[in-house]
Amino acid sequence: MTDFLPPIQTTARDDAVLKALAGFVRQEALGPGEKLPTERILAERLKVSRNTVREALTRWEGLGLVERRQGSGTYLKAAVSPDMLHMPLTLAGGNDFAGLMATLEIRRALEAEAAALCAIRAGKAEIAEIERKLDLMEEAFRTRAGMSSEEDWEFHQAVFRASGNPLFEQIIAAMYEMFHRFWEHPLGVRDFGHASFPYHRTIFDRIAAHDPEGARAEALKLIATVEDDLKRGAANLKLSDRR
Amino acid sequence: MTDFLPPIQTTARDDAVLKALAGFVRQEALGPGEKLPTERILAERLKVSRNTVREALTRWEGLGLVERRQGSGTYLKAAVSPDMLHMPLTLAGGNDFAGLMATLEIRRALEAEAAALCAIRAGKAEIAEIERKLDLMEEAFRTRAGMSSEEDWEFHQAVFRASGNPLFEQIIAAMYEMFHRFWEHPLGVRDFGHASFPYHRTIFDRIAAHDPEGARAEALKLIATVEDDLKRGAANLKLSDRR
DNA sequence: GTGGTTCAATGGTCCAACCAATTTCTGCAC
DNA sequence: GTGCAGAAATTGGTTGGACCATTGAACCAC
Numbered sequence A, B: 001m002t003d004f005l006p007p008i009q010t011t012a013r014d015d016a017v018l019k020a021l022a023g024f025v026r027q028e029a030l031g032p033g034e035k036l037p038t039e040r041i042l043a044e045r046l047k048v049s050r051n052t053v054r055e056a057l058t059r060w061e062g063l064g065l066v067e068r069r070q071g072s073g074t075y076l077k078a079a080v081s082p083d084m085l086h087m088p089l090t091l092a093g094g095n096d097f098a099g100l101m102a103t104l105e106i107r108r109a110l111e112a113e114a115a116a117l118c119a120i121r122a123g124k125a126e127i128a129e130i131e132r133k134l135d136l137m138e139e140a141f142r143t144r145a146g147m148s149s150e151e152d153w154e155f156h157q158a159v160f161r162a163s164g165n166p167l168f169e170q171i172i173a174a175m176y177e178m179f180h181r182f183w184e185h186p187l188g189v190r191d192f193g194h195a196s197f198p199y200h201r202t203i204f205d206r207i208a209a210h211d212p213e214g215a216r217a218e219a220l221k222l223i224a225t226v227e228d229d230l231k232r233g234a235a236n237l238k239l240s241d242r243r
Numbered sequence C: 001g002t003g004g005t006t007c008a009a010t011g012g013t014c015c016a017a018c019c020a021a022t023t024t025c026t027g028c029a030c
Numbered sequence D: 001g002t003g004c005a006g007a008a009a010t011t012g013g014t015t016g017g018a019c020c021a022t023t024g025a026a027c028c029a030c
Helices: A014-030 A039-045 A051-061 A097-121 A124-144 A148-164 A166-182 A194-208 A212-236 B014-027 B040-045 B050-062 B099-123 B124-143 B149-162 B166-181 B195-206 B212-236
Strands: A066-069 A071-076 A084-093 B066-069 B072-077 B084-091
Touching: A014 A039, A039 A051, A051 A066, A051 B050, A071 A194, A084 A166, A084 B149, A084 B166, A097 A124, A097 A148, A097 A166, A097 A194, A097 A212, A097 B072, A097 B099, A124 A148, A124 A194, A124 B124, A148 A166, A148 A194, A166 B084, A166 B099, A212 B195, B014 B040, B014 B050, B014 B084, B084 B166, B099 B124, B099 B149, B099 B166, B099 B195, B099 B212, B124 B149, B124 B195, B149 B166, B195 B212
Parallel strands: none
Antiparallel strands: A066 A071, A084 B084, B066 B072
16 A cells, blocks of 8 residues: 655765755855855766766756856856755747747736735835835836837836745746746837836735735736737737747 | 847857757657756766756746755756746745735635636546545544644645646645744634634535536635634734734 | 666766966067 | 056867766576
């Protein structure tokens, strides 16, 4: 009945290397941007071949945790801890309309929930921070006469951060990354995101008023406008076939 | 303005290897489970060292696209196409009560949205598949007089799959993994998940009736019962400090 | 058939060397 | 001293060859 005997692993050198390295990073309190030891030094210290070290680092590089620069060194790109969970998300045929809509559906689910949670949990400091980002965004909108991806993103980040659940920010950051990978100006729509502008303040108002369902509703409206923009853009270019 | 001239890569051997291999997989129409050429053969055919081939395969292995079995060979684990978009998601710190609640909040957001999308998009085949999983789950519930994690999980997986958006399933798989990381029987609650049982069928009914908002509402009820169980469990053991 | 044994194939690791990009140091001109 | 070009050291990237550990198939004795 107990068919759950975990398979024994006699050899897992590279995994051991990664665990040791994660421990080292924690020990030395290394943060993003900092340089970690040379491959040669790691190989010597850990008593494994440089080749094994390289395989381990290759894994971390693929996970986006680390960046290697030839002639310079290997640098941390994100925080690492020994007990991380890695989940490679893969989207087949990523850079097309369907892929963008897929990320937007995730964003709709998370954005609505996060806004609601934020309305419940955000304290005075968090609300002030969100309002600051909102002001920055509106200022950028006025001076540059259009949406600014950067300030817009920072506003949403602030909301996610105030939701009290770090997973929201991490997942949505991945979606954002995917969204902006190939589309600086998605589908050539010039005023992309323009329609979503007013909803940023309405979302903030509902959050400040600690009205979860109101915040959720406004967030849904915002996403709906982005979806409309996207569909409009897709309709504009008849053949988006990049195969 | 066009500061997006892609940097030329004088050296990107392993990337080239992956591209070539992806082309090969497509050419030969290889599917999951099938065996790839030997490392030695790949090295010889591609005119690169076996070590380079290994680094490339290590990347794919990290992305979950491929599985290597010593003494046997390298096997495809998922469909592979040359233009895939990879987005590693790394989640930190989910192994305590707060972490479990965090994963549940994500699950609430995604489960509700997926159920609604599923009610809109699922065809006859998908609905039949979901019902099959539901029957299996109810059968397991009767015979073993309690919730079965395995069958329960398969039911939800079927719903996510029928949502038409592969990201749902992938993200929720990460949450599931995190959830089950340290808690086989979360917090020692014996009949954990018992209360959520009836909602599985109500969710299915709303999906089968193509009633998005109904499905969403039932999904929310289900998650609420799980949250209650979790809180009850946390109250049971006064000190859950495993640090 | 059952249960070992042998043996070839395959991934895992190691080593030593060299290549290519980057950084650092050195020494010269001023 | 300052500035800068060129040499030298550092570091990741690649190569080729060797050996180990595991797997699976063929084979054999019983």
